[in-house]
Amino acid sequence: MKRGELGASLNLEIELIPDGRPNRPGVPITIKKITVHNTSNTGRGADAASHSNWVRNTGYYEINGKRNYVSWHYTVDDHRVIKQLPISEMGWHAGRRGNSLSIGIEICMHQGIDQETAFDRASRLIAVLLYDLNLAIEDVVTHKYWTGKNCPVLLLQGQKWEEFKNKIRSYLEGMIQDSEDPADQDV
Numbered sequence: 617m618k619r620g621e622l623g624a625s626l627n628l629e630i631e632l633i634p635d636g637r638p639n640r641p642g643v644p645i646t647i648k649k650i651t652v653h654n655t656s657n658t659g660r661g662a663d664a665a666s667h668s669n670w671v672r673n674t675g676y677y678e679i680n681g682k683r684n685y686v687s688w689h690y691t692v693d694d695h696r697v698i699k700q701l702p703i704s705e706m707g708w709h710a711g712r713r714g715n716s717l718s719i720g721i722e723i724c725m726h727q728g729i730d731q732e733t734a735f736d737r738a739s740r741l742i743a744v745l746l747y748d749l750n751l752a753i754e755d756v757v758t759h760k761y762w763t764g765k766n767c768p769v770l771l772l773q774g775q776k777w778e779e780f781k782n783k784i785r786s787y788l789e790g791m792i793q794d795s796e797d798p799a800d801q802d803v
């Protein structure tokens with residue numbers, strides 16, 4: 617599949633965290649990795665739209681009376697991808713190093729979601745990002761890689777992470793192949 621087709625298949629919506637919100641620090645990042653998360657929110661209705669509302673309007677957890685702000689770049693469910701931050705800006709999702717070196721992707725896991733469709737959509741998004749940013753499959757990492765947290769909880773089970781990366785690899789290789797097809801070249 618070509619880059620344009622794959623991009624169009626994502627059903628991407630843009631709902632950025634407003635400038636000036638505490639969880640949008642506006643700090644530039646150097647993108648070396650893509651960090652994958654699961655929301656760990658199994659509640660009914662905890663889909664991409666609901667997480668997008670939360671991260672734009674609240675965006676913090678209160679622990680012992682202290683606000684812990686969080687943010688990430690994309691939220692994915694079985695119907696859509698919602699972009700929450702420009703990829704050039706830092707989000708707060710993966711610890712100090714992970715935040716300053718990676719794009720954060722949250723994959724929903726609520727009751728009633730078609731989970732495989734959500735993972736497939738996320739793998740297409742990640743393939744497009746790798747392609748656009750000239751990164752490699754080895755640059756896709758888990759939240760656990762940065763901080764040890766058990767996240768993405770569903771993809772850390774059994775062979776799931778390897779299967780997920782294989783899916784990304786096949787979309788990425790498909791785009792590279794199609795872009796090199798001589799029939800595509802304007803002469």
Ligand SMILES: [Zn+2]
Nearest residue numbers: 653654759767
């Ligand atoms: Zn996480």
